[in-house]
Amino acid sequence: MNKSPECCFPGSIKRAFHRPPSAANGSDIDPVWMGCSMIAASRIYGSRLLKTHRMENIDRRLRLSLDRLKAAWLLASILVAVTACTSDAPVRPVSVEAHKHPVRSEPAPLPVTGTPVLDLSQAFDLASIIPELADKRVVFVGEIHNRYEHHLTQLEIIRQLHEIHPRIAIGMEAFQQPFQHSLDAYIAGDLSERDFLRDSEYYQRWRFDFRHYAPILRYAREHRIPVIALNLPAELTRKAGKVGIDGLSETEKAKIPQTIDRSDTAYEARLRDVFDQHPHTDEQSFDRFLDVQLLWDEGMAKRAAEYLKENPEAVMVVLAGGGHLAYGSGIPQRLQRRHPVDSAIVLNSWDAGDLHPDLADFLLLPERQVLPAAGKMGIMIDDQNGALEILNCKDDSPCAAHGIKRGDVIAAINGEPVTDVTDLRLLMWDKKPGDTLNLKIQRKHWLSGVKEMDVDLELE
Numbered sequence: 001m002n003k004s005p006e007c008c009f010p011g012s013i014k015r016a017f018h019r020p021p022s023a024a025n026g027s028d029i030d031p032v033w034m035g036c037s038m039i040a041a042s043r044i045y046g047s048r049l050l051k052t053h054r055m056e057n058i059d060r061r062l063r064l065s066l067d068r069l070k071a072a073w074l075l076a077s078i079l080v081a082v083t084a085c086t087s088d089a090p091v092r093p094v095s096v097e098a099h100k101h102p103v104r105s106e107p108a109p110l111p112v113t114g115t116p117v118l119d120l121s122q123a124f125d126l127a128s129i130i131p132e133l134a135d136k137r138v139v140f141v142g143e144i145h146n147r148y149e150h151h152l153t154q155l156e157i158i159r160q161l162h163e164i165h166p167r168i169a170i171g172m173e174a175f176q177q178p179f180q181h182s183l184d185a186y187i188a189g190d191l192s193e194r195d196f197l198r199d200s201e202y203y204q205r206w207r208f209d210f211r212h213y214a215p216i217l218r219y220a221r222e223h224r225i226p227v228i229a230l231n232l233p234a235e236l237t238r239k240a241g242k243v244g245i246d247g248l249s250e251t252e253k254a255k256i257p258q259t260i261d262r263s264d265t266a267y268e269a270r271l272r273d274v275f276d277q278h279p280h281t282d283e284q285s286f287d288r289f290l291d292v293q294l295l296w297d298e299g300m301a302k303r304a305a306e307y308l309k310e311n312p313e314a315v316m317v318v319l320a321g322g323g324h325l326a327y328g329s330g331i332p333q334r335l336q337r338r339h340p341v342d343s344a345i346v347l348n349s350w351d352a353g354d355l356h357p358d359l360a361d362f363l364l365l366p367e368r369q370v371l372p373a374a375g376k377m378g379i380m381i382d383d384q385n386g387a388l389e390i391l392n393c394k395d396d397s398p399c400a401a402h403g404i405k406r407g408d409v410i411a412a413i414n415g416e417p418v419t420d421v422t423d424l425r426l427l428m429w430d431k432k433p434g435d436t437l438n439l440k441i442q443r444k445h446w447l448s449g450v451k452e453m454d455v456d457l458e459l460e
Helices: 034-044 054-062 064-072 126-134 148-164 177-187 191-200 214-223 234-243 267-278 286-310 331-338 421-428
Strands: 006-010 139-142 166-176 227-229 315-321 343-348 363-364 379-382 388-394 409-413 436-446 451-456
Touching: 126 148, 126 343, 139 148, 148 166, 148 214, 148 315, 148 343, 148 363, 166 177, 166 286, 177 191, 177 214, 177 227, 177 451, 227 286, 227 315, 234 286, 267 286, 286 315, 286 331, 331 343, 363 409, 388 421, 409 421
Parallel strands: 139 315, 139 343, 166 227, 166 315, 343 363
Antiparallel strands: 006 363, 379 388, 388 409, 409 436, 436 451
16 A cells, blocks of 8 residues: 655644743743644645654744744634534643643734744654653544545554554444444454445445545554444434434443543634534524534543453554544544553644644644545435435436436345445445446336346446
């Protein structure tokens, strides 16, 4: 597999930009100008890693005076467009108190002459942060679920840590706890990929293109690395979104974490921003939205903590959306509350809000990569009636070229019966342009009944 070059703000963002000594008046200075510097780095060094470990090196190169650092304390975090989930993390074990970030008011801007500057001349590769990550019991690695390059960096971190820690485990948000048996059977070699996807109900419950996660799972299977299903069952979180946690039955409440920490007001404020940016009806209250987010966080943290307690020699890499990791507010501090461990947070990109030194330990800025093109038949289908019925064939598509019509039904592909979209995705997920499929097509005729025909269709 081709590795993506990465750009990273490594070392701990929080440690690299710790507060300098207090001024004579006792005021505490926190240079939040780090955010501005990160934006510049992401534009200029899109494929390199920017090292920020040593405060003294930054001070020497930037030559910021103490007066400018005082002014920097007033600098607003740099706002970037919200496009997806992101993540951030503390350097040392996260406590609940350590991540009660107050909601910051809008500060006055710096004068132009006080514009922060970061020297971008120092760069190093992803391998350089591995020694520090290897000292942690848990490494959280964020993702935007449909960003291929994020999953490539996740896999590279897993590979390099596995060389150091043979007893490594991978915790994944993408799989729900009731399907741990499916993961275990797949890792053990007892299930094929297709059977694993069906048995874990992947396409009903997660739905993102499995090709994003397949390399990670294949590596885990090859090396017999345990993969832990972290997420709560969708039935519980979906119902909580409708009726709230208090509206769950006693049986349902017994399946969720008994403690839900609501003390992080800054996290709640960030979630409210996300909620307000999406259309919703009056019935969809923020309280319900918050309940679901906290259930996800607490449920995944609880499961990860249980595994670590049961396997005291193991280390874990947790793969989750960045929003569950940022500032340690989601999963990290809730895991720490249950089972204090040394941990680090690595974010893949940050384009979902303000930048701040407390964001994470490491920020990766990998070059954008897309999945290889998937094979397509050029059809629109409907499976509402228990069959894959053709709604339309796109013009100049393989479907149209073979005379397939609206109302035709795909009964089988390569000899395997199909009745719904899940069946179709299980058979199509790894197909490429140029691959040929044999379709068994059923066509209703008012006089002769159902007519069957075989079509060998080359995917575009």
